[in-house]
Amino acid sequence: MxxxxxxxxxxxxxxxxxYSSIEVRERPELRGLPVVVGSDPKGGKGRGVVSTCSYEARKFGIHSAMPISRAYRLCPEAIYLPVNMxxxxxxxxxxxxxxxxxxxxxxxxxxxxxxxxxxxxxxxxxxxxxxxxxxxxxxxxxxxxxxxxxxxxxxxxxxxxxxxxxxxxxxxxxxxxxESFLYPLCVSRIPGIGKKTQPVLVEIGINTIGQLATADVQLLISRFGKYGLVMHQLANGIDPRQVKEKEEVKSISTEDTFDEDIFDPGLIKNVFCELTEKVHADLTKKRFRFRTVSIRVRFDDFRTYTRAKTLHAATTDKISITKVAVELMEEFMGCGRFRLLGVGVSKLEKIDERQTFLSDFC
Known part of the structure; x- marks a missing residue:
């Protein structure tokens, strides 16, 4: 039970x-250095923001969502890297x-x-x-x-x-x-209490979670509406929300990173056949058909690319996945050695159990 x-x-x-930890993992020579991931600072004239930064960069006062120009002024010697989503x-x-x-x-x-x-x-x-x-x-x-x-x-x-x-x-x-854990902490530690809510709480004498937990609920509701009650419950460590996984599946994919880089066309096609088997098995298990096939390519110097092609109609055909993947791969053949190859399908449609698709008989 x-x-x-x-x-x-x-x-x-x-x-x-x-993000910055991944960049350091990929380039160990950056370990211990201030690393900032975001848009190009352009010598302090950039208009973007910081996506994330290493803990070494945070010592200079840099933080996520900060204008990249300000980050550059705080630490011009930091390593500034573009986002590699x-x-x-x-x-x-x-x-x-x-x-x-x-x-x-x-x-x-x-x-x-x-x-x-x-x-x-x-x-x-x-x-x-x-x-x-x-x-x-x-x-x-x-x-x-x-x-x-x-x-x-x-x-x-x-x-x-x-x-x-x-x-x-x-x-x-x-x-x-x-209570001993929560009560001494600043109210801003509670998710959802940010730059707008915290100053209002401070105005009515609430600085810590403990003060929020013991505050007059009616006062909180009068100032914040229903959220006042929610804040009061969270401050008391009451949270009825359960851990629930999102059911929506948007894509199915798999990939393989090789112990030794590959470039042989025959071997590459075999890899795509193997990856297709895995994707199709998952597709069948979850009972989806697809319209788009995509590939993911990483060269030995870590350059990474994706390509995709959308079919005219949704299908469950396994052969189509391999065929399209090999076609998309032609663009990259002869351009270097490959460290990783991946295959995926998207634009998924749930199969009606009562329907039978022609591709099931192919």
């Missing part, structure tokens, strides 16, 4: 300085696959963070702590990145806990410790 939500153990896993998404997918293994229920909430409900298989916080350590070890070993983990009775406490001891942190909050 499933335990009630209030007695379950929840983890929040948050990657540390995700394809690489970040690939790494995110790999990490999420690791995390799913350990979860009874799983919910990815962004490219670099997720909730894990472990309440079916783990009943005590000692075992949960050991599992969190195992997760951190697996992510570091398989992806070369550190993460911070919060272990708690619910989502809001777990999320706050994961942020307390960054980077590479592990914070465990047992049910009987929630």
């Amino acid at each position: 499933n335990k009630p939500p209030h007695s379950r153990i929840t983890m929040h896993v948050d990657m540390d300085s995700f 394809e690489l970040y998404k690939e790494t995110s997918n790999n990490i999420m696959e690791i995390l799913r293994i350990f979860a009874d229920r799983f919910q990815q909430v962004s490219v670099d963070e997720a909730y894990l409900d472990i309440g079916d298989s783990i009943e005590d916080y000692r075992s949960a702590t050991m599992l969190a350590q195992k997760i951190k070890q697996e992510v570091l070993c398989k992806q070369g990145l550190t993460c911070s983990v919060g272990v708690a009775p619910n989502k809001v406490i777990a999320k706050i806990a994961s942020d307390i001891n960054k980077p590479d942190g592990l914070t465990v909050v047992r049910p009987e410790e929630k």
